[in-house]
Amino acid sequence: MRIPFTKMHGLGNDFVVLDARDQPLPPIDAAAAAALADRHMGIGCDQLVLLEPSELADFRMRIFNADGSEVGACGNATRAVGLLNGAAARIETLGGLVFASPAHDGIAVEMGRPRFGWDEIPLAYAMDTHAMPVGWEDLDTPIAVNVGNPHAIFFVPEADAVDLARLGPTIEQDPLFPERINVNVATVIARDSIRLRVWERGAGLTRACGTGACATAIAAMRRGLVDRRVTVRLPGGALSIEWRHDDEIIMTGPATESFRGDFDAAAYGLLSFGTAE
Known part of the structure; x- marks a missing residue:
């Protein structure tokens, strides 16, 4: 066959x-x-x-x-x-x-709509997902978002400077995340632009991650860093992310x-x- x-x-x-x-x-x-x-x-x-x-x-x-x-x-x-x-x-x-x-x-x-509850991510125990009191070396205080799968987002001065190939698997498999986690490191360029790199659980470093772009955009919006429509620039190219006022996330890009x-x-x-x- x-x-x-x-x-x-x-x-x-x-x-x-x-x-x-x-x-x-x-x-x-x-x-x-x-x-x-x-x-x-x-x-x-x-x-x-x-x-x-x-x-x-x-x-x-x-x-x-x-x-x-x-x-x-x-x-x-x-x-x-x-x-x-x-x-x-x-x-x-x-x-x-x-x-x-x-x-x-x-x-x-x-x-769909993002989820922020610690048990919706899920995390191993209760904590504030808007500013998690945890860290791994220079990466700390992430925000957690579930957009169909779980993401932890770290905002850093320069996303390209993070050794994500080394830190990614450590964070992904931390006991804090019972279903493992996608690891995002992001730099806000402007009110309408974010640069992003992603360590994807089960796949490793990736040129693009659509849910990672969504989760990162929502995290930046929750923290007041960007507007409700942004361009997320990944190594493979750019995606447009909008968080509508009905709470729905709209992702647009090529395939x-x-x-x-x-x-x-x-x-x-x-x-x-x-x-x-």
Whole structure:
């Protein structure tokens, strides 16, 4: 059995998309997702994205990090899937319902409403998530935001100067974060501009992180550092983030289809089930 895939990216954050909306696929587990994501022995990607039928929305999107762990949301993947779908769609995710639609400058995604409660992040124990009384070396007093998955945001004088490759995994796996954490280091450039780098849980340093851009923009707005619409500049490019007065987060940016192909299901431990090759 050969399974078709589409390789896509959003600002360099890349995905392998498997479409099971019309034709069911063998069950995808953590081992298979990690094998497909491997850049030496597999297709290679930051996240594997699986599209399935949904009773709640137009379709369901499941997201697996490169290490095989499943996560609730991915903004860049949602834009990629919105491009692949070709029309406005309501999408079910583990992090909640999102809405993707074509826009003049890419794909616009309604990401839902941010959550700030310590048990909504979640943290291991109660504390003020607006200015957390914790730190790791020079990174301290982060703000925590859940936008479908958890983020800790550190505002620093120069984001590029932070050794995020070293500190990122330490913070990600700290016992304070029972579901691990995405680590964001950000520098506010102007009232409408932020520079951002992200250590993504289960994936590592990434060229772009859509939920990280959303979480960082919301954190900066909560602290009064920026206005309600900002451009977040990541190593892979820029995203526009708006926090509407109805509390909805709108992320707009590009998505790209790189190529299409197929792979041998058996080579990744996926066995056919009642479908002809």
